[in-house]
Amino acid sequence: MKLICLSFCVLAAAIVATLLPVLCMAQAPDCSKLPDHTKLKDALSAVVKEGQKSNGGLGNQEWGVVVNRDGIVCSVVFSGPTRGSEWPGSRLIAASKANTANAFSLPNFALSTGNLFAGAQPGASLYGIASSPPNPEAAFAGPPTKFGDVDDPMVGKAIGGVIVFGGGLPLYASKGNLVGAVGVSGDTACTDHVIAWKLRHKLELDAVPMGVAPGQNDNLIFDIQDAKSESGFGHPQCKGGFPSENIIKDLPKTYPPGPKH
Secondary structure (H helix, E strand, O other), X not given: OHHHHHHHHHHHHHHHHHHHHHHHHHOOOOOOOOOOHHXXXXXXXXXXXXXHHHHOEOOOOOEEEEEEOOOEEEEEXXXXXXXXXXXXXXXXXXHHHHHHHHHOOEOOEOOOHHHHOHHHOOOOOOOOHHHOOEOHHHHXXXXXXXXXXXXXXXXXXXXXXXXXXXXXXXXXXXXXXEEEEEEEEOOOHHHHHHHXXXXXXXXXXXXXXXXXXXXXXXXXXXXXXOOEEOOOOOOOOOOOOEOOHHHHHHHHHHOOOOOOO
């Protein structure tokens, strides 16, 4: 009898040891400090509806993705009436932008994806950083009919990937409280940045503690001349559609970020 009990206990322990990692992986990510699917979608749609003159660019619909501090995707949304109203490729780009902004920001220092552009160019200190591909198990999970839904197949997975142009911003709930990041894609890189900035402000997650841009924030810096950035964190101006450079320069005034206590 004792031998049977011992065998049963050993078998049970083996089963637990085998299943525990799977069970842990299946648990939902901690997204409690981030907007849920409905709130993110409503906020993104409202910002996009402001149009070209307010946001610049082409006036396209956008994808938006939020990751938590662990880089796990919490929500994937689109602003248009259907998932086909946006560039299909921008879903993955938005996710990688969110991953990048989260991965390279700290509780006391924010970097937007656009702040990394100059450093990622040949001969610069971060050259090669953009060669990191997204996680294929997350990027190509299906079915496509679920893309942008509350149960998008990307949700709950680490997306990875590095993008070094505008559209990704870290999310700060309060001073020093970095909770994740948002990525936006679907228009010019500059307009993606504008929409991401306004979206972050609308979500009240823009308590940016410090950054490389004038005013100590993570805005885009347009200081590239002859292929060189004076600050080392510059981003090129964007061609196509309604100009967005002046909109971007005014963002810290019209939608001011900063520590919230």
